[in-house]
Amino acid sequence: METPRPSRQILVVEDSTEVRRAIVQVLEMEHYSVQQAEHGRAALKKLEAMTADLILSDINMPLMNGIEFYKELRKHPSWTPIPFIFLTANDAPEDIQDGRELGVEDYLIKPIDYDNLLKIVAARLARTENVEVAHIGKAYLETVTVLANTIEGRDPYTHGHVSRVVSYARALAVAIGWKEEHLRILEVGALLHDIGKIVVPDQILNKPGPLSDEEWILMKQHPAAGAKILQEISHLRDALPYIYSHHEHWDGSGYPQRLSGKNIPIEGRLLTLADVYDALTTKRPYHPARPKEEVISFLQYYAGKHFDPELVPVFIQVLRRQAA
Numbered sequence: 001m002e003t004p005r006p007s008r009q010i011l012v013v014e015d016s017t018e019v020r021r022a023i024v025q026v027l028e029m030e031h032y033s034v035q036q037a038e039h040g041r042a043a044l045k046k047l048e049a050m051t052a053d054l055i056l057s058d059i060n061m062p063l064m065n066g067i068e069f070y071k072e073l074r075k076h077p078s079w080t081p082i083p084f085i086f087l088t089a090n091d092a093p094e095d096i097q098d099g100r101e102l103g104v105e106d107y108l109i110k111p112i113d114y115d116n117l118l119k120i121v122a123a124r125l126a127r128t129e130n131v132e133v134a135h136i137g138k139a140y141l142e143t144v145t146v147l148a149n150t151i152e153g154r155d156p157y158t159h160g161h162v163s164r165v166v167s168y169a170r171a172l173a174v175a176i177g178w179k180e181e182h183l184r185i186l187e188v189g190a191l192l193h194d195i196g197k198i199v200v201p202d203q204i205l206n207k208p209g210p211l212s213d214e215e216w217i218l219m220k221q222h223p224a225a226g227a228k229i230l231q232e233i234s235h236l237r238d239a240l241p242y243i244y245s246h247h248e249h250w251d252g253s254g255y256p257q258r259l260s261g262k263n264i265p266i267e268g269r270l271l272t273l274a275d276v277y278d279a280l281t282t283k284r285p286y287h288p289a290r291p292k293e294e295v296i297s298f299l300q301y302y303a304g305k306h307f308d309p310e311l312v313p314v315f316i317q318v319l320r321r322q323a324a
Contacts, residue, residue, distance in 0.1 A: 008032050008033065008053040008054065008125055009032070009033045009034075009035065009050060009051060009052050009053050009054075010027055010032050010033070010034050010035070010052065010053065010054045010055070010056065010121070011034075011035050011036070011037065011043060011046055011047065011050070011052045011054070011055045011056070012024055012027070012034060012035070012036045012037070012056045012057075013036075013037045013038075013039070013040065013042075013043040013055065013056065013057040013058060013061070013066070013069065014036070014038070014056075014057070014058045014061070014087065015038050015039055015058060015060075015061040015062060016058075017038075019058075019110070019112070020036055020038070022112075022114075023056065023112065023114075023117065024036055026114045026117060026118065027117075027118075027121070030118060032121075035050055035052070038061070039061040039062055039063045039064050039065075039069075040057075040061060040063065040064030040065065040066065040068055040069025040072065041063050041064045043055070043057070043069055044064075044069070044072060044073070047073075047079060051234055052079075052082050053082070053083075053125060053128070054082065054083050054084075054085070054121060054124060054125055054128075055073075055082055055083070055084050055085070056085050056087060056108070056121075057069060057070070057084065057085070057086060057087065058086075058087045058088075059086055059087065059088045060088075060089070066086055066087075070084060070086075081128075083106075083124045083125070083127070083128045084106070085106040085107065085108060085120060085121070085124060086106070086107050086108070087107075087108050087110060087112070088107055088108075088109060088110065089109070089110050106120060106124055108120060126181065160282075161278055161279070161282065162190070162191055162193075162194070164274075164278045164282075165190050165193065165271070165274045165275050165278050166186075166187055166190040166191055168273075168274035168277060168278060168315075168318075168319075169186055169190045169270055169271050169273075169274040170183060170186060170187065170190070171318045171322065172270055172273065172274065172311065172314060172315050172318050173186050173270060175314050175315075175317070175318050176311070176314060185238045185239055186242070186267070186270075186271075188236060188239045188242075189238075189239035189240075189241070189242025189243060189267060189271065190242060190271060190274070192226065192230065192236070192239060192242070192243060193226070193242050193243055193246050193271055193275065194222065194226070195226040195229055195230065195243065196221070196222030196223055196224065196225035196226025196227070196228075196229065196243065197222045197226075198225070198229070199218075199221055199222060199225040200218055200219055200221070200222055201218070204218060204219060220247075220255045220256060221256075223243060223244050223245070223246065223247055223255070223256050224244065224256050226243040226244070227240050227243050227244040230243060241265035241267035241268055242267045242268065242271050244256070244268070245257075245259065245264055245265050245267065245268025245269075246267075246268045246271040246272050246275055247268075247272065248260075248264040248268050248269075248272070249272075249305070249306040249307075250264070250269070250304060250305060250306055250307055250308055250309070251304075251305050251306065253306070254306070264308075269307070269308040269311060270308075270311060272306075272307065273299065273307055273308075273311060273312065273315045274315075276299070276306075276307075277295055277299065277315070277319070280295045280298065281295050292319070292323070296316055296319065299312050299315065299316065300312060300316070
């Protein structure tokens with residue numbers, strides 16, 4: 001089964017065009033977003049316009065070498081936490097010593113082994129993520145939960161919806177083998193999936209009958225509105241696919257982009273099952289709570305139409321295990 005697509009941004013600083021392009025190509029094949037610079041000065045300008053999750057930098061470069069670049073980087077508080085990996089020649093142990101004295105622990109020796117490059121990049125990002133989680137931890141998740149409950153509180157009929165969707169979505173993700181790092185992001189995405197409803201008037205959210213065409217236009221704005229709210233918050237960036245794509249349909253009939261099949265991020269395909277199941281099995285202004293087996297039959301019927309046909313049977317197994 002699929003896992004969420006990585007969206008980490010990496011800055012590659014290397015004066016050799018050939019080496020730089022090779023590194024960029026390898027990283028982009030793993031779905032990292034990559035920016036590049038030919039020396040330290042160019043890299044500092046790049047950082048003014050991007051949020052880097054990791055920097056790979058050669059040491060010996062013109063205009064501003066890697067050591068000078070690293071020292072300059074650490075003068076800026078917002079850039080200080082960015083993990084840093086030096087690239088150095090095999091015959092330059094003094095470069096490694098200089099870097100270690102500055103606090104750099106990770107090195108790649110040229111010529112670069114690209115399998116090793118990917119392993120070191122993944123490990124460094126994982127270490128950084130673990131540190132971030134430790135720092136943010138419980139307080140961060142509590143803040144997100146309060147925000148989600150505030151949005152949910154506008155609609156008395158959806159009380160408990162967010163927490164149930166988190167539970168269903170997490171159970172499905174565990175069943176298809178997602179790792180803990182992806183489960184943490186899923187919790188945030190599921191908690192905040194309807195945050196964009198802040199732009200929808202109360203009379204539309206709580207309307208007891210069908211929505212008019214004009215009201216539907218307003219309602220369909222909430223995924224894009226939610227993504228816009230969160231896109232400037234770096235720690236929530238990885239949760240955006242949940243917010244933006246949980247109303248897309250497998251057959252392309254959903255919104256806001258009318259994506260189809262596996263063009264829909266796996267986050268959206270997974271979350272829509274949890275969201276729809278909970279919506280149909282609980283009382284809403286416009287319909288009574290439906291029996292769970294009836295809703296399971298509904299999911300089976302729309303597998304390959306609205307829902308990912310590979311995820312539906314797994315989700316049904318999860319629901320039946322929970323019921324048992």
